[in-house]
Structure formats: C-alpha cells, structure tokens
C-alpha cells in the first residue's frame with residue numbers, strides 16, 4: 001500500500017545517510033540490499049523511504065515536523081546495498097470515527113497498526129515494489145488493523161550496546177541493527 005502519508009520528491013541522499021536530526025527515539029541502523037528474485041544485487045535501484053516519528057505521527061499529522069522529516073530517496077550502490085540511520089517508528093491508530101471504525105468495532109478488532117517503515121523501490125526492468133518493514137517486537141505485530149503484516153516483512157531489531165560495528169555511520173549506541181533485503185521481480189521481456 002502506498003497509503004495516505006507518502007509525499008513525492010523527498011531529498012535524494014547518499015547511502016549511509018543519518019536522518020535523525022533533532023528527532024528523539026531509539027536509533028536504528030537500517031541496511032541491506034536490493035536483489036532480484038534470483039538473489040543478484042540490483043545497482044542503482046531507487047528506494048523512497050518514509051515513516052512516523054517515535055510518537056507514531058507522520059509529518060501530515062504533526063506541525064512540529066518539517067515536510068521531509070524521516071523521509072528520503074536513496075540509490076542502491078554497485079553491490080545493491082542501501083543503508084540509513086533513523087529512529088524507531090511507533091505503532092499508530094487508523095481513523096476509527098467513520099465507517100471504518102464501525103467495521104473494526106463490529107469485528108471486535110483494534111484500530112492499531114504495528115510500527116513500520118514504508119519503502120517504495122523502483123529499478124529499470126523491474127516491477128515497482130511498495131512495501132512495509134515491521135519490527136518483530138511490536139505489541140500489535142499479530143493484529144494489524146489493515147492486515148498488511150507478512151512474516152517476510154517482519155525484521156529483527158537487534159539491540160546493540162556498542163556502535164563500533166557501525167563505524168561508517170554516525171549512529172550513537174545503543175541502537176537497533178536491522179538487516180533487510182528487498183527483492184524486485186523482473187518485467188518479462190524488459
């Protein structure tokens with residue numbers, strides 16, 4: 001799902017960029033590769049990234065955040081790698097004051113979505129991928145109000161008390177290390 005909180009035109013940044021700025025919250029080093037379905041790296045894939053802050057709010061819901069806070073676009077490097085430093089997003093409630101809320105109540109479901117990163121990945125010759133990455137320790141991981149969680153999209157947020165393994169990145173310890181690969185399907189005949 002692209003969802004209602006995507007904003008086109010986020011700044012294009014280098015692999016390894018730190019997006020934290022003055023955001024508070026648990027630091028996260030999110031990194032991995034963009035691969036094809038055979039596991040071959042895709043260089044120059046464009047990742048378009050957005051998320052809530054640590055309070056579960058997108059910039060559209062919070063006037064204290066700047067337009068592209070915790071958002072960026074990044075091209076994967078020659079080995080298909082991407083990396084960024086950010087803060088851990090938080091679970092949030094979908095609107096439940098309208099018919100959607102009536103449905104959730106009728107089904108005795110909560111209105112919470114587990115925390116997630118949104119990522120849109122594109123590369124020439126491949127199908128566009130719009131996906132989300134969820135922390136494995138989220139309290140709502142098994143009861144997403146909009147049913148978007150898949151086991152393959154749940155990432156382990158590994159807590160590290162020492163930042164030396166992340167020396168190339170400006171990340172302060174303690175932080176969570178998240179290693180997640182995106183896989184793009186080739187367009188046939190492209």
Ligand SMILES: [Fe+2]
Nearest residue numbers: 003005116118
């Ligand atoms: Fe979202």
